[in-house]
Amino acid sequence: MSAPEVQYDVADLGLAGHGHSRIEWADRSMPVLRAIRDRFAAQRPFDGVRIAACLNITAETANLVRTLQAGGAEIRLCASNPLSTQDDTAAALVVEYGVSVFARHRSDSVTYRQHLDSVLARAPELVLDDACDLATALHTDYQDLLPGLRGGCEETTSGVVRLRAMASADALRYPVVAVTDTPTKNLVDNRIGTAQSSIDALLRSTNMLLAGANVVVAGFGYVGQGLAARLTGLGARVIVTEIDPGRALDATLSGYAVMTMAEAAPLGDVFLTVTGNRDVIRAEHFALMKDGAVLANAGHFDLEIDVAWLGANAVERRMEVRPHVDEYVQADGRRLLLVAEGRVANLAGAEGHPAAVMDIAFGIQALSAEWLLRNEPGALPAAVLEVPPGIDREIARLKLAALDVTLDTLTETQLAYLTSWSS
The missing domain is CATH 3.40.50.720 (NAD(P)-binding Rossmann-like Domain)
Incomplete structure (x- = not known):
């Protein structure tokens, strides 16, 4: 598939300027995602990969999208909750960053479903979900797309509950990383x-x-x-x-x-x-x-x-x-x-988590999506997978570095004591 023109259904493109300022403001508090974005821009791990995302359309989400885009991804984005959509952020993603976005604040259920359809129209290879709506659509109305999926990430506990129920019923057809279930994100x-x-x-x-x-x-x-x-x-x-x-x-x-x-x-x-x-x-x-x-x-x-x-x-x-x-x-x-x-x-009723919090969550999301692609197609089971522990530790390390926090290290004697049964 050739790269498509940017498509969108947003409230008002004229809001893009304010949305751009909001996105840049959030980015100041997201040093982990910035560090990952810099590496992705150099290494391009998502080059040409089609990603469908159903997430809360906020300034923090926009910085996740920018990070994946810097890594070469082609992203189509819709809202996981119409009441959380920031119309200015949606407009900025279209105008300033060239992302196909389908989201309007307070959209009705019919429009919401149309937006899901629009996001899936490009036959994604990865899906990023927030409450399992894309997964549900794929397993009911878009089963023809399932063979081309490399995997997905799920952001919320509610979505993971659904996915585990699907897996228990032997209905889940692609690997999904439960991004919500790591010690760092839970904290x-x-x-x-x-x-x-x-x-x-x-x-x-x-x-x-x-x-x-x-x-x-x-x-x-x-x-x-x-x-x-x-x-x-x-x-x-x-x-x-x-x-x-x-x-x-x-x-x-x-x-x-x-x-x-x-x-x-x-x-x-x-x-x-x-x-x-x-x-x-x-x-x-x-x-x-x-x-x-x-x-x-x-x-x-x-x-x-x-x-x-x-x-x-x-x-x-x-x-x-x-x-x-x-x-x-x-x-x-x-x-x-x-x-x-x-x-x-x-x-x-508010603006969601502070950007410094979403810096952690979206950092884990970005590295988990990269990890899925590092595995050969078919190598991972169609199941709900835990985030690899190394990813969680790396995100914690990056956040501590940004906060200028340093840690003690084990001496050789301490390491020997912890790793030997006879010490």
Whole structure:
């Protein structure tokens, strides 16, 4: 295939100037990706490789795209979440960087599907996914493209859950690297980044005082742990709900109240869901909540809070009572406040992770994509694969170097002690 002309469906190309400034600003806080970009530009590991990407269209994502493009890739990009799309960033990618982009803020479901189709139109060799939408489309409507795929990367826990279910059912047809599952990314992206950006979205949307508030955190994985710690630092009284005994014990021994959602529902002033599952907060919980309870979801899909039930059963829905806040009036007069339509709040109600956080996540993504191509076609199994440990260590090393942090090294005596059973 010859290189195509740039194609696009974006809101307004006139926004490109502002988008370019936003991308450059983010790049200042992304030294890991810059170092990888410089190497890719010299070595061209993606020369002529067609990449389809379904990611959040943000300035940070734009710098990942620039990095892969510097390595020779031909990229087509669509949005994994319409509410997270920055229209100026999308325009800048088209105008300033010559990337084919299909993304509009608040696009409807029909347009969203058309954008997925446009991204897959060039028969990709690699796919970069954020919640498995490209993988799902490939395995349902584009099965003819599967033989030409070298592999893919998945950015989110929700997407990895889907992919592992596909693999368990023997339905997955190409190797996918679970980019979200590395020690460095779990620390920086999930525990630190999502916690900060979710609280940022909550404060932007409600301007409420968290000190003294009862905040219910549903799920005590990496994200829940980070949220609970930072909410406590702001003076909130944190309640945790969990289904896993080990995580519930961890939360209890960390000093948080642990109970069921039914027990927490009448107590909570704010509810934050971070489980990756569906119907975590549902009808029986809504019935117990206070007037003015705030509901927000930091998981990828808008299923953790039963938004459909709220829409069907509220006697009145008041849109945008504040930016990104809808009010659902119950039959008894209580008002439940939903942030960002129940979608991923930190992206829909704020700007997502700080660039310094995405520097780590996208660095791992870029090196994982390069690793997939280093393997001969067919050499890797059609399965969900872990990020090679060397990649995680390299990203941590690059980040520490950028922060001017130095480490101790083992002496020969110490190394001998650690590697000999008779020492």
